[in-house]
Amino acid sequence: MTSTNVLKKINFSAGPAILPASVLQQASEAVADLDGSGLSILEISHRSDAFDSVLIETEALVRELMQVGDEYGVLFLSGGASTQFFYTAMNLLNPDETAGFLDTGAWSAKAIKETKLFGKVNVIASSKDTNYDHIPTGYTVPEGLKYVHVTSNNTIFGTQFKEWPETTAPLVADMSSDIFSRPVPLKKFGIIYAGAQKNLGPAGVTLVIVRKDLLGTVKRDLPSMLDYRVHIAGGSTFNTPPVYPIYVMLLTLRWIKEQGGVPAMERHNERKAKLLYDEIDRNPKFRGTVANAFSRSLMNVTFVCTDEADTPRFLEAAEAAGCDAITGHRSVGGFRASIYNSMPYEGVETLVNVMREF
Numbered sequence: 001m002t003s004t005n006v007l008k009k010i011n012f013s014a015g016p017a018i019l020p021a022s023v024l025q026q027a028s029e030a031v032a033d034l035d036g037s038g039l040s041i042l043e044i045s046h047r048s049d050a051f052d053s054v055l056i057e058t059e060a061l062v063r064e065l066m067q068v069g070d071e072y073g074v075l076f077l078s079g080g081a082s083t084q085f086f087y088t089a090m091n092l093l094n095p096d097e098t099a100g101f102l103d104t105g106a107w108s109a110k111a112i113k114e115t116k117l118f119g120k121v122n123v124i125a126s127s128k129d130t131n132y133d134h135i136p137t138g139y140t141v142p143e144g145l146k147y148v149h150v151t152s153n154n155t156i157f158g159t160q161f162k163e164w165p166e167t168t169a170p171l172v173a174d175m176s177s178d179i180f181s182r183p184v185p186l187k188k189f190g191i192i193y194a195g196a197q198k199n200l201g202p203a204g205v206t207l208v209i210v211r212k213d214l215l216g217t218v219k220r221d222l223p224s225m226l227d228y229r230v231h232i233a234g235g236s237t238f239n240t241p242p243v244y245p246i247y248v249m250l251l252t253l254r255w256i257k258e259q260g261g262v263p264a265m266e267r268h269n270e271r272k273a274k275l276l277y278d279e280i281d282r283n284p285k286f287r288g289t290v291a292n293a294f295s296r297s298l299m300n301v302t303f304v305c306t307d308e309a310d311t312p313r314f315l316e317a318a319e320a321a322g323c324d325a326i327t328g329h330r331s332v333g334g335f336r337a338s339i340y341n342s343m344p345y346e347g348v349e350t351l352v353n354v355m356r357e358f
Contacts, residue, residue, distance in 0.1 A: 010347040013325035014155045014300060014338045015177070016197040023201075023251040023342075030247060041247050046240050054247050055236060061253040065262055067186060068209055073232035075208040076246050081107070081176045084193040084206060086114035088172050091228050092190070093119035093146050094218050099172075100124045100145040102165065105132045105154035106331065107174060115149070118220075124148070124165075131331070132157040134291040141167040147190055147214075153178035155198075156329040158288075158302030158336065159295045164188055170214065178299050179207065180256055181341055182266040190214050196245055198299070199341045201252050204245035256341065265341050272339050272348045273298040279352045285310060286355060289332055304334030314358055321354045 011018040019027075030041040037050055044050050059074045068074060077083075088111075093099050097119050101112050103126035115121050122145065125136035132154065141148060148167050151174045153160040160178060164171060170190030179194040186192075190211045197203040208228070215229050224230045230238050256265060277296060280288045280303050289302040305311045311334065318326055318335075328334040339348055 009324040012337045018342045020255045020342045027248045058250040076236045077206045081195040085111040089115040089118040097146040100148040108151040135295040145169040147172045155300045158297045158300045160297035201249040204242040269298045301337045
C-alpha cells in the first residue's frame with residue numbers, strides 16, 4: 001500500500017481519520033484550481049459539467065468496487081450516519097411493523113432509539129451487559145421482521161461482525177467505519193449507509209446504497225428531503241450536495257482501485273491488524289479489551305495497559321514517536337488505534353515498536 005507522508009504525524013484517530021497522502025495532495029491542488037478549469041472545487045456549481053462528471057465517476061466507482069447492480073440506488077447525502085438512523089426507519093417501517101436490531105454498541109443503541117419513533121423494535125441480541133465487548137452469537141432471527149439492522153464495526157468498543165445474521169429479511173447496515181475495507185455480500189442488504197470520514201474522505205458526505213424495490217411501502221407522507229426516491233430521481237442533486245467531500249471521496253475511491261480494489265484492502269487490513277493484535281497478545285504490559293478473537297475489529301484496535309499506572313507513560317512514549325490520537329474512548333479507557341484503509345503498514349509498525357520498547 002502507498003505510504004503516507006513521512007513528515008506527518010501518524011493519524012490513529014477514529015474519525016475524521018487518515019487519508020492517503022496522494023489524495024490530500026490532489027485535494028489541496030483542486031482547492032486552488034480544479035483540473036485546469038481556473039476555478040476552485042469549492043466554487044464550482046453543483047449543476048456544472050465539471051461537477052456532473054465528478055458525480056458520475058464517483059457513483060461508477062462505488063458500483064464497480066462494491067459490485068452494485070442497477071437494482072440499487074447510490075446516493076451522496078448530508079447529515080452523517082446519525083441522520084440515517086431515522087431516515088432508514090422513516091422510509092422503510094410502518095407503525096405496525098417491526099425492525100430487528102443487533103445491539104452492539106453506542107451507535108446501534110442510538111439507531112434503536114430513533115427507529116422507535118416510526119415503528120416497533122425487536123432487539124434480537126445485545127452485548128450491552130458486558131459493555132459491548134463482543135459480537136453476540138447463538139441468536140435466532142425471528143420471521144416477520146421488515147428488516148434487520150446491524151452496525152458492522154464498532155469504533156468505540158473495537159468489535160466487528162465477521163459473519164452476517166441469517167435472516168430472510170433484508171439487512172440494513174451502518175458501515176461507517178469499515179466500508180470498502182472488505183468484500184460485502186450485497187444481495188443480503190437492503191440499505192448500506194456510511195459516513196465518509198473513516199475510509200472514504202472527509203466529514204460532510206454520507207454514502208447510501210439502497211435497494212429501490214424496498215421504497216414506497218410506507219403509509220406516511222415523507223418530506224421531500226427525507227425521501228430516498230426523491231434523491232435517486234435527482235441524482236443526489238435535489239439540493240446542493242456536499243461538493244468538496246464528494247470530490248475527495250472520488251479521489252479516495254480512485255486510490256482504492258489503484259491499490260487493487262476491495263480484496264486488496266482486506267488483505268492489507270488483515271496484515272496490519274495481525275501485527276498489532278499479535279503484539280497485544282504477546283506483550284504482558286498490554287491487554288486487549290475485546291472478549292474474543294472472533295469479535296476483534298480490523299479497523300479499531302482497543303487495548304489497555306495491564307498496570308493502569310503505565311497508561312500516561314505509554315501515551316507519552318507513543319506520542320513522542322509520532323503516534324497521534326491513540327487515547328481510548330471514555331467508555332472503554334486505555335487506547336484505541338484506528339487503522340483504516342489509508343493507514344500504511346509502517347504506521348502500525350511504529351506503534352508496535354513503541355510497545356516492544358516500553
